[in-house]
Amino acid sequence: MQTFIDIVLFLMLAATAISIVRTKSLFAIVMLSGVFSLLSALLLVTLDAVDVAFTEAAVGAGISTVLMLGTLALTSRTEKPSSHSNFVPFVVVLITGAALIYGTLDMPNFGDPNAPAHVHVGPDYLERSVEEIDVPNVVTSILASYRGFDTLGETAVVFTAGIAVLLLISGLRRRREDEEADEVDDNEGQS
């Protein structure tokens, strides 16, 4: 049953990806990328990684779709027809894909108890978490307590990214100048 669900989900994922490539309407593409994220979230649920699935559904399918729609409102709604041949990009994609598949050959099998992730600090955390942290959700106890420094770093990354976006496109200063200009205009209009 698990295998069947996996196969169906991966087929739908591939179908979504192909339709994203073939669609010209950017609005449809944004929606399809939301669908893609939802399907990935489902795959993560079948792997029992509910926390990650939750994040993927909220960020991938929710926020990034909205942000893409916001961007779409600033540009045109159809893709420009490509003016040159697709041959070179196709070859690059094939080579990259082959390299990635070659890379997975060295990875441990799914569920392998001897995988590096399962023999390093992981078992230690799982064993000690109940006694030391006493939080039922081990993911939270690892993220917030054992790996508190890492999470502080992540929060700082989110903070930095937000500041960078604000600096680049919020136009705070420009708006202030506009308002001043408007006020000047208003004053001139009145006098």
Place this chain on the structure above:
Amino acid sequence: MHHHLILRVVTKLLCGAIMLFAFYVQFHGDFSPGGGFQAGVIMAVAFIVYGVVFGVNQVKLVFPPWFVHKLVALGVLVYAGTGIFSMYLGYGFLDYGAFDPGHPSHGQHNGILAVELGVGITVTGVMVAVYYAFASRPPTINDEDW
């Protein structure tokens, strides 16, 4: 979107529920999937949905940009402040045992709640700020074109 009656009514009903769910995910993260990051995103979604349906200027009245920008920094401050506070109590940076020396796992609970709150505040702030930054730019598509 002045003529989308159903969207407007449903959004008004949903906004409160979405925020409640965000608080649930935030403070129930110890027991169920979720935590500060997911809760922050969901909280931001409540404001973004409102902005998408009623226009970004309406949501800016409720959640003004200057306040959002303060939240972005406040969350990191809460997180790092928790660490500094545990140092002040004579423990290591982010050593939550400091918050209840007699019962270390209670201290852990308090510490985790504090840092998750910090993460949630920053993520809410950043998501809403990024949305404002995109949505406040001038050219928009007519309702009829969708």
